[in-house]
Amino acid sequence: xxxxxxxxxxxxxxxxxxxxxxxxxxxxxxxxxxxxxxxxxxxxxxxxxxxxx
Amino acid sequence: xxxxxxxxxxxxxxxxxxxxxxxxxxxxxxxxxxxxxxxxxxxxxxxxxxxxxxxxxxxxxxxxxxxxxxxxxxxxxxxxxxxxxxxxxxxxxxxxxxxxxxxxxxxxxxxxxxxxxxxxxxxxxxxxxxxxxxxxxxxxxxxxxxxxxxxxxxxxxxxxxxxxxxxxxxxxxxxxxxxxxxxxxxxxxxxxxxxxxxxxxxxxxxxxxxxxxxxxxxxxxxxxxxxxxxxxx
Numbered sequence: 001x002x003x004x005x006x007x008x009x010x011x012x013x014x015x016x017x018x019x020x021x022x023x024x025x026x027x028x029x030x031x032x033x034x035x036x037x038x039x040x041x042x043x044x045x046x047x048x049x050x051x052x053x
Numbered sequence: 054x055x056x057x058x059x060x061x062x063x064x065x066x067x068x069x070x071x072x073x074x075x076x077x078x079x080x081x082x083x084x085x086x087x088x089x090x091x092x093x094x095x096x097x098x099x100x101x102x103x104x105x106x107x108x109x110x111x112x113x114x115x116x117x118x119x120x121x122x123x124x125x126x127x128x129x130x131x132x133x134x135x136x137x138x139x140x141x142x143x144x145x146x147x148x149x150x151x152x153x154x155x156x157x158x159x160x161x162x163x164x165x166x167x168x169x170x171x172x173x174x175x176x177x178x179x180x181x182x183x184x185x186x187x188x189x190x191x192x193x194x195x196x197x198x199x200x201x202x203x204x205x206x207x208x209x210x211x212x213x214x215x216x217x218x219x220x221x222x223x224x225x226x227x228x229x230x231x232x233x234x235x236x237x238x239x240x241x242x243x244x245x246x247x248x249x250x251x252x253x254x255x256x257x258x259x260x261x262x263x264x265x266x267x268x269x270x271x272x273x274x275x276x277x278x279x280x281x282x283x284x285x286x
Binding site for chain 2: 001002003028031032036039040041043044045046047048049050051
């Protein structure tokens with residue numbers, strides 16, 4: 001999987017490394033900004049009320 | 054060759070899932086706190102700005118009541134908006150959190166939440182507030198340390214309200230809506246009065262139970278009179 005991505009990135013090894021880093025950061029950003037805020041309420045830490053609103 | 058590809062892809066997937074789980078833990082333990090501190094600070098700034106303006110011109114919003122010792126019924130709180138700041142010296146001398154109207158998931162990310170159908174601050178009835186035990190700044194992390202006689206101080210910009218805890222922490226089940234009744238039966242209060250209820254979850258990271266404390270309104274004073282005694286060091 002990662003080998004496939006590496007082979008399909010353009011440029012020499014340095015450019016590839018830089019692009020991989022950018023891609024990784026983008027993934028982390030999407031996770032923190034969209035995926036985790038969606039997933040977190042599914043865990044029980046949010047249930048602090050007695051009427052379950 | 055085929056087998057090698059399958060094994061490699063599978064291991065890469067496992068490593069990826071592991072990394073995502075670690076990131077998620079970082080998000081829950083650390084990042085929600087960073088975000089919440091930020092947002093809560095913003096809410097408090099917003100309130101203080103509103104109040105500082107209110108003291109000059111007569112506002113028609115939350116600060117509408119006169120700054121006399123006996124507060125008249127304030128205007129209804131706006132959903133999802135902050136209207137008071139809570140101080141609990143037992144949870145830390147610098148512990149202060151904004152109180153917002155409503156107990157929705159989104160509201161509780163920004164501060165403590167006031168149960169919309171319960172009494173208003175300082176009014177006859179039961180002013181009830183919910184807050185996170187863990188995550189989002191851990192506002193009620195030390196909830197079990199609360200004891201009888203502890204002060205819960207709130208201000209709405211015109212008046213300081215000092216509540217004194219009478220009972221708690223009391224452990225109950227999530228469906229026990231009675232605890233935020235105007236006169237909660239298990240609190241030991243007999244007649245109607247000006248009460249305060251705080252609720253959070255128990256155990257710390259779970260949701261099987263709730264922890265409750267009850268308090269009664271001990272004293273009020275206008276903000277001009279300075280901080281109430283409970284907040285003085």
